[in-house]
Amino acid sequence: MNENPWKDELLERYLLGEFSQEEVNEPLERYLLGRFSQERVDELFRRYLLGELSQEEVDELELHLSMNKDLFDLAEAVEADLLAAADRGELAPEERERVLKRLASSPQGQERFALIRAFNRAANEKNVVRFPGRRAPLAQRPFVQGVIAVAASLLVVTGLLVFIPDDQDAGGESPIDISNGSTPASPVQPKVPERTPVAAPAQPATTPEQVAGDKKPEEHKEQPVTKPAEPIRAVLSLAVTNFREAGGEVDKLPLTPDLESVELRLDMEYQDQSPESFDVILRTKEEQEPILQKSGLKLRQLDKETVLVLEVPARTLTAGTSYEVRVQGVAAEGATEPPPSFAEFEVVTGGQP
């Protein structure tokens, strides 16, 4: 692969799809890693949208926009943010005029601006919006923590295990892991191990969810079993995108000594879901050292999300290290291999947010 694939002489080859996806992605990622911190995105797209980039820079950026849907959507999102800021009076008068002239002077632009204004109006009609997002991990909710504490004492005394199911209750529609309170929630969902429902005898419902009067009590039955307590697991939900979010904040996984395994839930909502299976590699972000590789993973529906689930032994992870998950759809015979997508997270020592 040529060092600079974006030169004109290679354009036709690229456009005809003669580069493998790996070839295309590698320089793309280098490009993104070098440029797309939060500040860089704002600056680059602002200058692009306001016509302040050189022709060469525009050509280069547009090639990337042509390949990467996330990046294209990000450009549109930045445009909408500029228009929203112009409407709210957050820009200096000169900047505001430049934004409106450039982005809201065509009929389509005017319509877009009118809609953004409507969004701003609708959003500020009432100042407090309920924000459920993805509910706080079950085990992190205050009332549940109390119940868990009691249950934990019981475990010590009686050796019973309280079964706490996944957070599949009615309030958990969103893929966003966030507490209902003002404290930032960790995306990590610690939980005690799941039991096989078939093996568990039916018992009167006394789980935290039922104590709290939540819906679907039948899904949250306490399942006392006679086996000893199993190792602690955590669930970490990660958004999968077509590019790496260099410079942005990444999800953090607190590593505690008693944590034995981590369930990585890779949110595939915005990814190509047509492949029948996926190959997933977990590797360190810096050295690209493979930690775990699984082939043939299938999409699953969990908490109303379409996800891939990767089980990772906690001992394979090191605190203070950033990890990357590479997801590759396996194309049907004869079909074109879809581009890979990525998620990342950082392991921190337990107790850190």
Place this chain on the structure above:
Amino acid sequence: MKRGKKDGNGLTPEEFEALLKQLHPDREKAAERYEDIRRRLIRLFEWRRCASPEDLTDETINRAARRMAEGVELRSSEPYGYFCGIAHLLYKEDLRRAIREQKVLEIGEWSPASLEVEEETSDRRLECLRRCLSLLPPDQRDLVLRYHQGENNIRNRKTLSEQMGIPMNALRIRVHRIRRKLEDCVQDCLKH
């Protein structure tokens, strides 16, 4: 599905079929891809300040379809790149033509007054938006509203992304995709 035509120089049925076939073997999925590509091309021409983004987009698609009918095969899984390359060349042609004709590419004279939407239309749009918001799942509705909420919006979004545990850019993309669904819904609502 719209069929791109410019100056009566539209596609033959064979060219149109070749286009669809290369976009996806399933016609419905091909139609979805077509609409997505068309929408993105229009945006690209708009960002380049072209006077007729839709015409240029249709011409781009027509040229791509003709080449496909001639036997060009796309091997990339993301066909938009191919269209984008043609759009890039077409833009340069358009620019040269405009320069030859000594046209100014700026889209007319802009005045702030042209942005003053009539109150009635504005209210109708807001009403439509409220209706469309009510059709969204609650978490999506709240997310998009919260994203647009507040006086110190930048700090507001930063807090939001921290609470959600996702990078700011991922938040922006997520909100934008919800907003796009709403835009379609509002446009439909305004037509009725």
